[in-house]
Amino acid sequence: AIPLVIAISTARAARAGILVKDRLALERMRTVDAVLFDKTGTLTTGKPQVVGTVGAPETVELAAAAEQDSEHPLARAIVAAAPSVRRATGFRSLTGRGVRASVDGAEIAVGGPGLVRELGATVPDEIAAQAGPWSAQGSTVLYVLRDGLVVGALALADAVRPESRDAVSALRARHVRTVLLTGDARPVAEAVGAQVGVDEVIAEVLPEDKDSAVADLQARGHTVAMVGDGVNDAPALARADVGIAIGAGTDVAVESAGVVLASDDPRAVLSVITLSRAGYRKML
Ligand code: ADP
Numbered sequence: 001a002i003p004l005v006i007a008i009s010t011a012r013a014a015r016a017g018i019l020v021k022d023r024l025a026l027e028r029m030r031t032v033d034a035v036l037f038d039k040t041g042t043l044t045t046g047k048p049q050v051v052g053t054v055g056a057p058e059t060v061e062l063a064a065a066a067e068q069d070s071e072h073p074l075a076r077a078i079v080a081a082a083p084s085v086r087r088a089t090g091f092r093s094l095t096g097r098g099v100r101a102s103v104d105g106a107e108i109a110v111g112g113p114g115l116v117r118e119l120g121a122t123v124p125d126e127i128a129a130q131a132g133p134w135s136a137q138g139s140t141v142l143y144v145l146r147d148g149l150v151v152g153a154l155a156l157a158d159a160v161r162p163e164s165r166d167a168v169s170a171l172r173a174r175h176v177r178t179v180l181l182t183g184d185a186r187p188v189a190e191a192v193g194a195q196v197g198v199d200e201v202i203a204e205v206l207p208e209d210k211d212s213a214v215a216d217l218q219a220r221g222h223t224v225a226m227v228g229d230g231v232n233d234a235p236a237l238a239r240a241d242v243g244i245a246i247g248a249g250t251d252v253a254v255e256s257a258g259v260v261l262a263s264d265d266p267r268a269v270l271s272v273i274t275l276s277r278a279g280y281r282k283m284l
């Protein structure tokens, strides 16, 4: 049998656009003292746009050719920005790092600074001079490599949701530690973190390591809620004391979460806490 107080609070939850999949997760929410937010698609809109290019004139076209079979939002933005998309063969996705493919007989790789390091390449000075300020402003920088050499770079801006800063400050006012968690490069993560005002920034985390970041916070004694939208957030959502999938989310994210938010407004996390605390007060 479902206890009456829980039945009442889940009905209230549904009206507030909060789908409670796991009632125990909703109960645990009142004890949560740390909230981890995924960056892309959660604190930001997740709809990046190419806002700058540097290097070889064909940088965008080469990148688009290599990215055309990738589902990643960064890939879609690059394809949308290219005037035309050339044929590519041998596409490979390097999860959380980038993509590779053959274009016009050349081996093209597109990815962040981590991928450049991994491939043993270096960024030419004139490209680095552009990329530095881009990432300091919060834009994601992707490098384009042709046959192992960095020939250009792209800046992709993903707007911070206008509600993110309020969501974070309301949590902090309740003495909840706020953490931004992302696979993106550290300077970009720091810039977005400063814009939204989080207590801590964890960057350059590979998709398979996001759940370790949750476990680390738990090991530091925190009861942790993880808020995310993507496939790569699923293990972290499952590991958290309360996993919260935001917006439409991906099916995997929704499956792994205990609580699903109908909206993509990160302030809804506050409503989950309020609801959880209200339910608990009724039990006393
Ligand atoms: P987040 O944790 O912010 O959701 P991801 O784990 O999806 O980010 O990606 C982390 C990083 O991996 C990106 O910032 C980018 O550098 C690189 N990356 C991921 N997918 C691609 C792609 N299709 N093309 C180029 N780079 C990519």
Ligand code: MG
Binding pocket: 038, 039, 040, 041, 042, 228, 229, 230, 233
């Ligand atoms: Mg995401």
